Amino acid sequence: MSRIPTISFEFFPPKDEAGEAKLWETLERLAPYGPRFVSVTYGAGGSTRERTSRIVTRIKRESGLEPAAHLTCVGAARDEVDAVSRGWWDAGIRHVVALRGDAPAGTGKYRPHPGGYANAAELTAGLRKVGDFEISVGAYPESHPDSPSPAADLDNLKRKLDAGATRAITQFFFEAETFLRFRDRCAAAGINAPLVPGILPVTNFRKVVEFSAACGATVPAWMAELFEGLDDDPETRQxxxxxxxxELCLALMAEGVEDFHFYTLNRPQLAAAICRRLGVRPELDAAA
Known part of the structure; x- marks a missing residue:
């Protein structure tokens, strides 16, 4: 392990005023760890676009954190998407996480919106025309569920990067070898952009199994055994x-990984504990 890693955090937009207050408490709790950026997701089918815009704009205006706004292709024409990104640019937001997005629940497989961006590569190219954004895109160590093959999945990642993306943030995974094999495959394919592992601390094992089934991530048998019987024991589970x-992050650091993106699920305690274990100390502690 050569140095203290660089980190970033991901949050989801709150559903109500109480959730928004909790989100700001979470941001305040994690801000001292000095994240490179904090990202705010869209809901399924782009359903929280306005709330996401309001939150990232407020983060930019009222905190010392650098926000990254998620943007998807779902449910909007190109002009609408471009207008959203121009609004962010005008508000001083310079980082976008560009994703194809998933179809709303119950609507079947993803289909491009008529007149919209068909995929994340097209969206990335469109963002480049709006402004000189820093653009992060998704990567899938075990391949996207809609991809016909791992090779096709890598080709799609290359198209996104060639369209102007800055880095790729991976879908979550639970074993270091999963990421390391993916990194090797990317290198062999000529992909040399930064690959940032997406780390999902397990707050609810049953939910993680559901998430994983939807996105094609493998949940190892040893994890099921580890969390068995902890549903009603939140302290031990945490x-x-x-x-x-x-342990996953430390194993990756031993292989030269220096950046991590944490899917916080708006729960700061786990992310804070993991950061400390990796040597990332709050700035207040460091200054003491």
Missing amino acids: LVAATTAS
């Missing part, structure tokens, strides 16, 4: 979750 995610 300790196990922090230890498991920390």
